[in-house]
Amino acid sequence: RCSCTGMEKTRTLFDLQRLYATDPIEADRLVFGRESDPVTRRGFLRNAGLSAMAVVLGGSVVFAKDMPAGLIPALLLEGGDEDLLAKLGKDKGLIVLNDKPFNIETPAHLLDDDVTPETRMFLRNNGLIPTAVDVNTWTLTIDGEAVERKVSFSLKDLKTKFSHHTYRLVLECGGNGRAEFDPPAEGNQWTVGAVQCAEWTGVRLRDLLEKAGVKKNAVYIGYYGTDTHLSGDQDKVVISRGVPMGKALEDETLIAFAMNGKDIPLAHGFPLRLVAGGWPASVSGKWLKRIAVRDKVHDGPKMTGDSYKVPIEPVEPGTEVPEEKLRIIESMPVKSLITYPKSGASLVPGQKLNVRGHAWAGDLAVKEMHVSIDFGTTWSKASLLPPHNRLAWQRWSAELTFPKNGYYEVWARATDSEGHSQPMVVPGWNAKGYLNNACHRIAVRVK
Numbered sequence: 001r002c003s004c005t006g007m008e009k010t011r012t013l014f015d016l017q018r019l020y021a022t023d024p025i026e027a028d029r030l031v032f033g034r035e036s037d038p039v040t041r042r043g044f045l046r047n048a049g050l051s052a053m054a055v056v057l058g059g060s061v062v063f064a065k066d067m068p069a070g071l072i073p074a075l076l077l078e079g080g081d082e083d084l085l086a087k088l089g090k091d092k093g094l095i096v097l098n099d100k101p102f103n104i105e106t107p108a109h110l111l112d113d114d115v116t117p118e119t120r121m122f123l124r125n126n127g128l129i130p131t132a133v134d135v136n137t138w139t140l141t142i143d144g145e146a147v148e149r150k151v152s153f154s155l156k157d158l159k160t161k162f163s164h165h166t167y168r169l170v171l172e173c174g175g176n177g178r179a180e181f182d183p184p185a186e187g188n189q190w191t192v193g194a195v196q197c198a199e200w201t202g203v204r205l206r207d208l209l210e211k212a213g214v215k216k217n218a219v220y221i222g223y224y225g226t227d228t229h230l231s232g233d234q235d236k237v238v239i240s241r242g243v244p245m246g247k248a249l250e251d252e253t254l255i256a257f258a259m260n261g262k263d264i265p266l267a268h269g270f271p272l273r274l275v276a277g278g279w280p281a282s283v284s285g286k287w288l289k290r291i292a293v294r295d296k297v298h299d300g301p302k303m304t305g306d307s308y309k310v311p312i313e314p315v316e317p318g319t320e321v322p323e324e325k326l327r328i329i330e331s332m333p334v335k336s337l338i339t340y341p342k343s344g345a346s347l348v349p350g351q352k353l354n355v356r357g358h359a360w361a362g363d364l365a366v367k368e369m370h371v372s373i374d375f376g377t378t379w380s381k382a383s384l385l386p387p388h389n390r391l392a393w394q395r396w397s398a399e400l401t402f403p404k405n406g407y408y409e410v411w412a413r414a415t416d417s418e419g420h421s422q423p424m425v426v427p428g429w430n431a432k433g434y435l436n437n438a439c440h441r442i443a444v445r446v447k
């Protein structure tokens, strides 16, 4: 299904021990960014590598300078792959894409919950997860060219001085589905599982902006978090994206301090996160410290160049597209997943199958859901529930019968409220591999 080139770029942490056994120096470099002296083989863990190692080991390595290159930390030897996922707070069925830092995706059948639990939530980091968060001194500052006054709030201010709101919001990585593009796109080779719908609680960004006083010339907001750049340079901003004022002022755009009724997990943005559902999840800034209200389109790292942009007009695969012919991705396209059964399910002859999943459509709602068992030749309508709230995903289900023994594929296709349906094949090639909303399909055997 995905091209070989894509597979080569992906290395799972499941390979960690094998990698250390065969090429420990290369393993160190890949996993922790360690450089080692080719003669003495003594390793030099740079800042970035040190903090990555600290996150995995749950504490910094005190005598890091004495640690030989290629030495597998004993803690990692104690358990297998599952243990490593457990250390990162993840279900053992998730898939670790070994792009430093850790990026983890969720197989479709583990996304069956209406509200995605932390353990089954994909994880995407552009830099290194902060290791020290002091909730007592944490502040959120709102400033920028387009505010009347700069304002700062402590966590306590946010929790006590503003009304709280809770919404289920779909956060999908703009590159979800990237693995299928041909020619392939660099970056995490997500298949289908870089999406989640959790329940976020916080205050409305709108209510905070009101305190700062938004000027008439406001165009965009941009977020700043406290993650560390992969280079280890503390002053370098990892990622600073944002949304136009219209999206910033929506009811559902939150400055969240809780996820699924608890503190936000560290890896997902503790103690504060901007959440704007329905748009590429990259606009939902983790470890939020500052929001700048800009008088122009925000120009932080990953807002400019070709980041999170797609060609305005379709192009032939492989085409180089100049910046002025690209547009910033806003609302995500209509999409759906089959979350039950797991692909490869076996049925006995005559057995009915209840398939189900979720569908979502960026800022829009999903209007209809269809399924096919004959490679899209005929489609039958599935039942579809309304969303729990705007921007939450919608549950769909269908009962299927299969005419005789053999191999089938179940295909699922959602249609949004404006009549756009998911394509059957990979749509709109773009160099960075964004916005693949092709139909999800699973294998079913009757025997």
Ligand SMILES: Nc1nc2c(c(=O)[nH]1)N[C@H]1C(S)=C(S)[C@@H](COP(=O)(O)O)O[C@H]1N2
Residues within 6 Å of the ligand: 121, 122, 123, 124, 125, 126, 127, 171, 172, 173, 174, 224, 225, 226, 227, 238, 239, 267, 268, 269, 280, 281, 282, 283, 284, 285, 286, 287
């Ligand atoms: N501060 C900060 N916020 C961030 C990122 C990041 O690297 N740093 N990654 C973004 C991207 S690209 C995605 S897809 C989502 C992933 O959210 P999750 O890790 O909670 O699933 O966070 C977004 N917010």
Ligand SMILES: [Mo]
Residues within 6 Å of the ligand: 124, 172, 173, 174, 175, 281, 282
């Ligand atoms: Mo992303």
